Structure formats: structure tokens, C-alpha cells
Amino acid sequence: MMGRIIGYQMRDVIRGRSVPLFAVVLAALVFLMTELGGEGPRILVSLLNVNLLLVPLVSILFGTLYIYHAWEFIELLLTQPLGRKRLFVGLYIGLVLPLCAAVAIGLGAPFAPAVVRGALPASLLAVFLGTCLLLTAIFVALGFLIALRYDNRLRGLGIALAMWFLFTVVYDGVALFGAFAFRAYPLEKPLIALMMLNPVDLSRVAVLLQTDTSALMGYTGAAFSRALGGVRGLSVSGGVLFLWLCVPFFFAMRRFSRRDF
Numbered sequence: 705m706m707g708r709i710i711g712y713q714m715r716d717v718i719r720g721r722s723v724p725l726f727a728v729v730l731a732a733l734v735f736l737m738t739e740l741g742g743e744g745p746r747i748l749v750s751l752l753n754v755n756l757l758l759v760p761l762v763s764i765l766f767g768t769l770y771i772y773h774a775w776e777f778i779e780l781l782l783t784q785p786l787g788r789k790r791l792f793v794g795l796y797i798g799l800v801l802p803l804c805a806a807v808a809i810g811l812g813a814p815f816a817p818a819v820v821r822g823a824l825p826a827s828l829l830a831v832f833l834g835t836c837l838l839l840t841a842i843f844v845a846l847g848f849l850i851a852l853r854y855d856n857r858l859r860g861l862g863i864a865l866a867m868w869f870l871f872t873v874v875y876d877g878v879a880l881f882g883a884f885a886f887r888a889y890p891l892e893k894p895l896i897a898l899m900m901l902n903p904v905d906l907s908r909v910a911v912l913l914q915t916d917t918s919a920l921m922g923y924t925g926a927a928f929s930r931a932l933g934g935v936r937g938l939s940v941s942g943g944v945l946f947l948w949l950c951v952p953f954f955f956a957m958r959r960f961s962r963r964d965f
Contacts, residue, residue: 713798730810767847910941
């Protein structure tokens, strides 16, 4: 039964054309940047900040709007002999898989020729795509959690946008202000801890650690590189991002299981 839900979800999402359009937009963005600036790690780094704004925004909006649009469908499914947790997992996977496919195709396919020619390291592209896919899953889970917490659609969308703005814009500004205000104190460990509380910032540093662009990493990224460089830093980043996925997913599933539809 859960497999049928996932299959139906995926077909419904793809028929909506928004997800294929998202893949086309990402591919067009990569193609445009390649035409303007060549190829290789420099282009991927140039795209990094744009994608770390766009991918979380689209993911959290898709996750939030889907729950609001699917209330009647969910109520119908709840009449079937299927546990709520399995139903939630089916709904989540059915939405995340097409979105992840759009991200992988839109960002991965245009870079494939550069990897084949050796102009772009395959490991760098793998880390870049891996962080984008994890961010997709994280922000869809956050969107589910918001929609299940707030019945009012406008309020839920406002909170989703505010959360995206907090993670992508406000958080870095606060960290920079804190680093400046307390610059006379040893801040390496506090800044690393603060960075781990932001999946977007952590994804950026995880990618930049694989390149030679340490000057673009900022103060927190430089501290992270000194403390957890190389494979160890990548492993820690991946583990924390996976934890960021598990926490909102767990609370959203618990909310779904206890909700009175």
C-alpha cells in the first residue's frame, strides 16, 4: 500500500509540471554560468550561493503547499487500512524523490561533460550534489512540519518564508556581528557550533572545503577548516546534515500521527 502511495505521489508531482520546470531552471542557470565564465570548480563555486538560496526556498514551499493542497486526499487515505506513520513516510518520499531527481538532473547533467573531460573533479561534484539533495530533504521535512503545525495557510507560508530567510540571510549576519563584537575572545569553537545549527551554512562550507577557495569561506568557514579539515570535516558535515533531516522529519511524523484530521 505504501508503495502505491509513493508511486501515485510521484506521478502526481511530475504531472504538475512544477518539478520538471524546476529542473529546467537549474540546468539553464548552470548553462548560463558556464557560458559566461567557462567551466570547472570556479563555476561550481559561483553557483553555490545561488543554489543554496534557491534549493531550500523551493523545497520548503513545496513541502508546505503540498500538505495544504492534499488535506482531502490525506483524509481519504486515512480511511484505508494503513498506519499513519507509513502513510506519512509514503507522502514524504513521494514528494522528496521527484524534487531530488530534479536537483540531481538540473545540477548534475550540465556538469557531466566537464567531469568527463577532467575539468571538474568528480568528488567535488558529488559533494555539491549530495549537500543539495540533503538540503532538499531537510527543507521538505521542515515544510511538512510547518503545515501540520499551522492550519492557516497564509500563516504557514509566512512562517516557511521567514524560516528560509533566517537560515539563508539573517543567520550569517548575526554570526558575523557576533564575531565582530567578541573578536577579542577565542571564538573558533563557538562559531563552529553556531555553523552546525544552520544546514545552509554547513552545506556551503562542506563544498568549499573540497576546493582551494578558502578566502570565500568567511570567518566561520575558515575556523571549521582549521578544526575539521579534510575527510573528517566532510564526515562531520554529512552527519550533522543527516541529523538535521531526522529531527524535523521525526517531529513532523509525530505531529501527523497525533493530529485530529
